[in-house]
Every structure is written in structure tokens, then in C-alpha cells.
Amino acid sequence: GAGVSQSPSNKVTEKGKDVELRCDPISGHTALYWYRQRLGQGLEFLIYFQGNSAPDKSGLPSDRFSAERTGESVSTLTIQRTQQEDSAVYLCASSLRPAGTPQETQYFGPGTRLLVL
Amino acid sequence: GNSVTQMEGPVTLSEEAFLTINCTYTATGYPSLFWYVQYPGEGLQLLLKATKADDKGSNKGFEATYRKETTSFHLEKGSVQVSDSAVYFCALSDLAGGTSYGKLTFGQGTILTVHP
Numbered sequence: 001g002a003g004v005s006q007s008p009s010n011k012v013t014e015k016g017k018d019v020e021l022r023c024d025p026i027s028g029h030t031a032l033y034w035y036r037q038r039l040g041q042g043l044e045f046l047i048y049f050q051g052n053s054a055p056d057k058s059g060l061p062s063d064r065f066s067a068e069r070t071g072e073s074v075s076t077l078t079i080q081r082t083q084q085e086d087s088a089v090y091l092c093a094s095s096l097r098p099a100g101t102p103q104e105t106q107y108f109g110p111g112t113r114l115l116v117l
Numbered sequence: 118g119n120s121v122t123q124m125e126g127p128v129t130l131s132e133e134a135f136l137t138i139n140c141t142y143t144a145t146g147y148p149s150l151f152w153y154v155q156y157p158g159e160g161l162q163l164l165l166k167a168t169k170a171d172d173k174g175s176n177k178g179f180e181a182t183y184r185k186e187t188t189s190f191h192l193e194k195g196s197v198q199v200s201d202s203a204v205y206f207c208a209l210s211d212l213a214g215g216t217s218y219g220k221l222t223f224g225q226g227t228i229l230t231v232h233p
Contacts, residue, residue, distance in 0.1 A: 004160075031219070033220060035221075041226075042121075043221070043223040044223075048219070059220070091161065095219070104219055105163055106163075108161040110159070
């Protein structure tokens, strides 16, 4: 596609439920990132994929959070047993070249706004 | 660790005014620096970037110069327009660390509102 797409655009769930958030990166982009943006705050890094592997998961806040990527394309971020503090906008970004390339630019999707009641 | 500190907002200006949004950083290696912009109802977009000291990034009339001596990357525009109203994020990507993997570290964002 023309850009990074994410679904759903909005998700309202009850505390304790599991949610899955999807990211479709730009075709051919090898690197994929997940970030979280809580209200009034900057973006926090969650996880980085190079291909289907995740060499950096250091930003995942707890073991309730997990992510996978398949076919070097689509990625799914799963939050189990959601808590109210998980409410945020979850953003996905992709880049053409592997991380660490000086000219690497990350292109962001529109985000999924998650509200946990 | 890496960090980015942005001038706190919100910033409110009249059209055609001069804009400066301050950004300073702390990094362990040799970062690339970015300004991203988020227009109302839209996703985050790259505005400009600089990858080494003394580089100047520019786009849409905005400029920022990578100042290693002051660890700064201030965003400037000579004459703002109403359409520039948005949230602006300063960010860095530290390429020298073996485990940084190019992840972006963001500032907290600055809300800019431009009135006619």
C-alpha cells in the first residue's frame, strides 16, 4: 500500500479482556517498530522487528504485552488482561532499511486508539 | 541513556510570526535527529532530519541545525501560517549503540496554535 496502515482505528475494551492490534507496513520495508503514546506524553518505544525477528523487545512494559510479525510483513501487537493504564494510542512505523542505517527514516501509521474501561 | 527535552507548550502565535521550538538531547553515541509533526486528526509525519553535526534539515519553510556543541536541534520558521497548527515532536535515533536498533526517543511534544 501507499503507507503504513493500522487496524482497528479505535478499540474500546473492558478491563481484563485481551486485544489484538494490527499493523501493515509499507511493502518492502524490512524494519518495523511499535510505539505507545499516552495522553499528553511523547511516544514510548515498545518493540523492533527486523524481518520476522524481534532483536529489541526492551520497551514492552510487562509480560502481558507480546508481538509477532509474519511474512516479513504484517505485525500483531497483543495485550492480554488489559488494564486501564494500557489506554493509549499505539503507533506502528516501518522503514526500508535495517535499523542503524544512517539514512533510515521511519514512516508512521495513523495509530490505534485503545480505551480500556 | 538517551533523552530528548522539548520546550514546553502550548505555543500560541499570530500568523506570520517567527517560530522557535527548542529541543536539546542527551545521547550515548552519534545520533540522528528528527522533527516529526502531527496535524489534527492525522498520523505522525517526518518534517525534517539531520544525521550529523552542523547538518541543517529543512522542509516546508521549517529549519533545524544539528548543534553538537550545545546538543540542540531547535526548530525554526520565519513566518508561520494557520496551517502549521499541529503538535511537533523532536526525536533522536542513536546509531552508535550496539543495541539501539535505531529506535526513536521522543520529546514530549509541543502544541503549536497559529491564529489568523
